[in-house]
Amino acid sequence: MLEILEKLCNGEASEYDIYRLEKLAVNIKKASVCGLGQSAPNPVLSTLRYFREEFKEHAIEKKCRTNECKKIAKIEIDPEKCKACGLCQRNCPVEAIEGEAREKRVINQEKCIKCGTCIASCPFQAIG
Amino acid sequence: MEEEFVTLTIDGIEVKTKKGNTILQAAQKVGIDIPTLCFLKEINEVGDCRMCIVEVEGRKGFATSCIQKAEEGMVVHTHTPEVLEARHIVLDLILSNHKIECLTCTRSGNCELQKLAEKFNVQKIEYPGEMVKHEIDDKSPSIVRDFNKCILCRRCIATCKNVQEIGAIDCIERGFESCISTTYDNSLNDVDCTFCGQCIESCPTGALHEKESINDVWVRLKDPETYVVVQTAPAVRVALGEEFGMPIGTNVKGKMVTALKRMGFNKVFDTNTGADLTIMEEANEFIERIQNGGVLPMITSCSPGWVRFAEKNYGELLSHLSSCKSPHQMFGALIKSYFAEKYGIDKNKICIVSVMPCIAKKYECSREEMEVDGVRDVDYVLTTRELARMIKQANLDFTELEDSDFDEPMGEASGAGAIFGTTGGVMEAAIRTAIDTLEGKNVEQFEYKEVRGEKGIKETTLQIAGIDVKIAVVSGLANARRIMEQIKAGNSPYHFVEIMACPGGCVMGGGQPIKSSKVRATVDVRKLRADALYSIDEKSVIRKSHENPVMKQLYEEFLEKQGSHVAHKYLHTEYGAKEKYEIT
Incomplete structure (x- = not known):
């Protein structure tokens, strides 16, 4: 099982x-x-x-709603909700979040390890 | 007391069965087949494998029919779709951790797991996944353990612990890592295993098997320089046919000899003749011990499993054992001396192959003591099963072979030699000769029915030349232990004891064709094979070892007399206490 x-x-x-x-x-x-x-x-x-x-x-x-299954989880930033504060980028341990200052950020799926740090750090619940 | 009965319904059929019987027994009575795997009648009834599950109305979950007692008014369904699906899953799960190499497995064709897979129409491994990996243990001269094929049914454990009371193996580790092994996962060679091979007989798969010598024997057969002599034990001829689909207890002596000759053996001899020789020496030893106040009871030493057991457990009592080698070792020694000299064959070029119903004989022939002047008595031991495999390899249509006789000059044997293969046989044969010698006349009695039969310990008292001789016949090591404890305590009433390691004697030896648990539950295999041996004896013209003309010739030309110096050199041996495995 x-x-x-x-x-x-x-x-x-x-x-x-x-x-x-x-x-x-x-x-x-x-x-x-x-x-x-x-x-x-x-x-x-x-x-x-x-x-x-x-x-x-x-x-x-091949989708995991809660992103708990790391192998198939996909964490994305909702551009509607993102206020371009950059907190997520600063907190990402593997520098997987790209984007210049004052720009909306995008997660590089290749680099992302699905640790969820960005989700926790986003003050606008824009990541999930 | 009147027996109580219960009535239950199985698949719509009303069955009346004795109170205390299981659902499985009740179902078998009306011809309903319930598959089993770990079940071994009266030995392993634990309900471990879950193969025999059935549905009982009003009961939560399935019941295991091999241990669930039948109750009054029970309604049982054995083949509902749910039951079938659950059994299938049980089998799938067993297979998911089984090393499947049927094509090269020694048990292919006679494997209970393979048969079930066929029955359930298993076409793929439904739950492949991680498998437990074990090293193969082939350190011992007799038994190979391949636990990658083990299905944890525990039939071997039950046989070793409950039938033989050795307990060399048990389940170690937990959960997924569980495996059947010895103390601290040692090799069988290093623990108290006696190499009786009863575990092999009880194994449903190829996890336990004998250490094969087939290829070695083929190599020697192909070598034109080697003079290959084969000898076959009494119990082999009444079981070999089973491997070719013949009924249990068919005497295939003639076909077997033909097959061996066709396979290229230079001479085919009969170990029965060796058995006669053993009786000559053993009866003589017994008489000497009785007349000269030697150590009594004297115990036979034909069964190497028993000898190893005694050496391991009763090192201080080894003087009770007869110093005689076992028949095939005696015979091997004689072929390499007397026969070699007589026919001018270089004894170093003779290769002796013994076909035995036993795997402890493989160990016996590798024992250091079993040689004379640096020449091994016996070079290879094949089991009955191995011989069957070789016959198949040689492409011989066994059932169609014509009959032929053993080779001269050592092919003639008495009926006494033939019954060596069953429990009580050695005793009966020895008594026939001892009585004649002690009474100094020809006693017309041949059969001593008190020593026949399946009981583990049989005893009787015989009046021989004015002495009350108390004898006992013991088979199975658990019973042997009882007799030995008696001797140890100093209150053994016996003069002469025959002990065989395997319950039932050599006919049920660890090298005999393996019978499925179903056959063992329904047929008395021991009796059929033993009866075949007794009927050989009955039909024999010569029924006493000392009347065998070959014996007379042997003693005249070579051995001088019973117990002589020459006889001791070639036919006797000594034993030494062996260390018991201790946890340090």
């Missing part, structure tokens, strides 16, 4: 993997000897029940 979940997080999974994951979880729950085995798949099963859409997004669109 862990390996399939990792595949999903890395954007390497297909829709069939979700099917495999669910089948595995259901059957481990039913066929296990001990209570640990019977309950281990519960987190997978409940997230599948309530957040199936997100699983699908990961598999099909």
